[in-house]
Amino acid sequence: MDKQEYMSYDGMGLAQLVKRKEVSPKELVDSAFERLEEVNPTLNAVIRTRKEKVMKEIEELKIDEQEFAGVPIVLKDISQAVEGERLTSGSKLFLNHFAKRDSNLVARLRKAGFLFIGHTNTPEFGLKNITEPEIYGPTRNPWNIEYSPGGSSGGSAASLAAGIVPIAGASDGGGSIRIPASFTGLFGLKPTRGRTPVGPGVGRQWQGASIDFALTRSVRDSAALLDLLQTVQPEAAYQTPLFPGKFRNVIESADKKKFRIAFTTKSPVGTPVSEEARQAVYKTVKWLEEQGHEVEEKANNVDGIRLMENYYIMNCGEMTGMVDSMEEALGRPITVNDMEIVAWVLTVAGKSVTASDYTRSLDEWDLAAAQMAEFHHTYDLYLTPATANSAPKVGELTHNEDEIAELMKVGQLNKAEQQKLVYDMFEASLTYTPFTQLANLTGQPAMSVPVHRTAAGLPLGVQVMAPKGKEDWLLQLAAQMEKSELWVGMKGNPMF
Numbered sequence: 448m449d450k451q452e453y454m455s456y457d458g459m460g461l462a463q464l465v466k467r468k469e470v471s472p473k474e475l476v477d478s479a480f481e482r483l484e485e486v487n488p489t490l491n492a493v494i495r496t497r498k499e500k501v502m503k504e505i506e507e508l509k510i511d512e513q514e515f516a517g518v519p520i521v522l523k524d525i526s527q528a529v530e531g532e533r534l535t536s537g538s539k540l541f542l543n544h545f546a547k548r549d550s551n552l553v554a555r556l557r558k559a560g561f562l563f564i565g566h567t568n569t570p571e572f573g574l575k576n577i578t579e580p581e582i583y584g585p586t587r588n589p590w591n592i593e594y595s596p597g598g599s600s601g602g603s604a605a606s607l608a609a610g611i612v613p614i615a616g617a618s619d620g621g622g623s624i625r626i627p628a629s630f631t632g633l634f635g636l637k638p639t640r641g642r643t644p645v646g647p648g649v650g651r652q653w654q655g656a657s658i659d660f661a662l663t664r665s666v667r668d669s670a671a672l673l674d675l676l677q678t679v680q681p682e683a684a685y686q687t688p689l690f691p692g693k694f695r696n697v698i699e700s701a702d703k704k705k706f707r708i709a710f711t712t713k714s715p716v717g718t719p720v721s722e723e724a725r726q727a728v729y730k731t732v733k734w735l736e737e738q739g740h741e742v743e744e745k746a747n748n749v750d751g752i753r754l755m756e757n758y759y760i761m762n763c764g765e766m767t768g769m770v771d772s773m774e775e776a777l778g779r780p781i782t783v784n785d786m787e788i789v790a791w792v793l794t795v796a797g798k799s800v801t802a803s804d805y806t807r808s809l810d811e812w813d814l815a816a817a818q819m820a821e822f823h824h825t826y827d828l829y830l831t832p833a834t835a836n837s838a839p840k841v842g843e844l845t846h847n848e849d850e851i852a853e854l855m856k857v858g859q860l861n862k863a864e865q866q867k868l869v870y871d872m873f874e875a876s877l878t879y880t881p882f883t884q885l886a887n888l889t890g891q892p893a894m895s896v897p898v899h900r901t902a903a904g905l906p907l908g909v910q911v912m913a914p915k916g917k918e919d920w921l922l923q924l925a926a927q928m929e930k931s932e933l934w935v936g937m938k939g940n941p942m943f
Contacts, residue, residue, distance in 0.1 A: 450485075453478035454610035454943065457665040458518050461613055462560075465510060465517040472505045472517025472562065479519035479564050483611045486942060490587050492596075492605035493521060495533060496565035504562060513560030514675065520556065521606045522616040524566040525573050525599070526645075526652065526659055527553055537571040537580035540773060540785050551644035552659045552676065556616070559675050564612065567602030571787045572769075573618065573657075574762065576626050576880045577844050578602055581787055585841045588631060589942040590905055594838040597627035597880075600662060604631045607662050609942050614668055620657030621758065622883025625895035629833035629908035632897045632936055633662050634925065636669045639915050640890030641685035643676045650684035654761055654809060656887040664936060666925045670694040673918060685890070687916055697919045698926035706924065708735060708742045709822070710830035715751025715885065718878040723907055724832035727899035731830065731909050734933050747822050747829065749815045749885060755877065757808035758884055759793075759869045764805050766790055767797030788851050792872055795857045796865040816889040823914040828924070831882045833895035833908035844876045882910055892918045896925055898933045906935070 528546035578601025579585040600617035604627030628635025886893035895908035
C-alpha cells in the first residue's frame with residue numbers, strides 16, 4: 448500500500464481492507480510510520496512513538512472479531528493512558544509519570560483492535576486552545592506551518608490532517624476537539640457528558656466539563672466510534688442512557704428529520720467575530736434552508752461572560768487540587784519553576800477560591816443547562832461559528848516576558864483581583880474561541896463541521912449543538928452536509 452492510497456481511506460475503510468485480507472495490519476502500521484517520519488519533524492505533532500511494541504501487538508489481533516483490527520491511531524498525551532507508558536500532560540511535572548493501567552477509553556479502543564502508534568502533543572494540562580508546551584515545543588498546522596492547529600488536541604488534529612493516521616484520540620474540556628477541528632478541516636464531535644468512558648478514578652474530569660473521544664475525517668468514523676465507546680459505567684460520576692440503536696444506521700437512514708434550527712454569529716462574551724466566520728454560518732444557513740430545515744436567527748439567553756467566569760473558577764480549583772496532590776506525592780512544595788505561567792496563575796488564584804465559591808459556580812453551570820434545555824424546547828439545534836476566526840499564528844497567543852511579569856503578581860492580589868487577572872490572561876485566546884465552552888458546562892453534545900476555507904486558504908468550521916443525548920441528530924445532519932458542496936474537509940490541504 449503506497450502513501451497516497453493509505454491516506455485516502457478513513458478508519459472504517461482501512462478496517463474493511465484488513466478484514467478482506469487486501470492489506471495486512473503491518474502494512475498499515477508501516478504506512479503510518481512512513482508518513483509520520485516524513486511530516487512529524489516539521490509538524491511536531493507526535494511526541495512519543497511505540498513502534499516495537501505495536502509490532503508485537505499486531506500478533507495478538509483477532510481480525511475476524513475486532514471491528515478496527517489493525518487500524519493505526521494516535522492518543523492524546525493527557526488522560527489517554529497506556530499501561531506502562533509515559534503520560535506527561537504536556538508538563539515537566541509529569542515527565543516521569545508512567546500509567547499503571549490503560550484508561551477505560553484506551554482499553555475499549557484496544558479491545559476493538561486499534562494499534563496505538565504514539566502519543567500526541569498537548570498544551571500543559573490541556574489548559575490552552577493552542578498546542579505550544581514548553582517541554583515539547585509548538586505543534587504546527589498542516590495547512591500552513593506558520594499557524595497553530597489549535598488545542599488542546601492540537602497534536603492529534605495535526606496528525607490526522609497530515610495523514611499520519613485516519614483517526615486520532617482527543618479530549619474536550621472547553622472545545623479541545625471542536626477548536627482544532629475548525630482550524631484543521633476535520634470533523635470534531637463532542638459527545639454528551641457521560642456517553643464515553645473516563646477513568647479510572649477520574650469520573651469528574653473538570654467536574655464533567657471534559658470528555659474523551661476522537662477527531663476524524665469522516666462522519667461515519669465518528670458514528671462507529673460512538674457505537675463502540677458508548678457505555679454506562681457503574682463507577683462514573685455522570686451517565687447518560689445508551690442510544691437504543693446504532694449511530695451508523697442513523698447516518699445511513701433515508702428517513703431524515705427536518706430540524707428547527709436557531710443560529711447566531713455574535714460572540715457570547717462580546718468579542719469580535721471575523722467576517723469569514725460569519726460567512727461560514729450564513730452559507731450553512733442558506734444550505735439548511737434549501738434542504739427544508741426551519742432556520743431562525745436567535746441567540747440563547749445564557750450570560751456568556753458570567754459562564755466563563757465560573758468556568759475559570761473551576762479551572763482554578765482543579766489546578767490547586769492537583770498541585771496539592773502532587774506536593775503530597777513529591778514531599779515538597781510545587782513552585783513556579785515547576786510549571787508554565789498559565790498553570791501557576793490558576794494554582795495561586797485557586798487558593799483563594801472557597802468551597803462556597805466553587806459550589807455556587809457549579810450552580811450557575813446548572814442554571815445554564817436549564818436555560819439551554821428550555822431553549823431546545825423551541826429549537827432542535829443551535830448553530831454558531833465553531834471558532835471566531837481561523838487559526839492564530841504559532842506564538843501569537845503565548846505570553847511574552849512583559850505579560851508573564853504582570854501575571855507573576857497574582858499572589859499579591861485579593862480574590863476579586865485574581866479572578867479578573869485570570870479572565871484577562873485568557874482574553875486573547877478566548878477571542879478566537881468563545882463559542883465552544885457552553886456545551887462543556889451544560890453537558891450537551893456539539894460538533895464542528897468543516898464548511899469553509901478563508902481567503903488565506905485556512906479551514907474554518909461551524910458548530911452545531913443539540914440537546915443532551917441527541918448525538919444522532921448531529922450525526923444525521925453532518926452526514927447530509929458531508930455529501931454536499933458545503934463539506935470542504937481536506938480539499939486544498941497542501942500536506943495531505
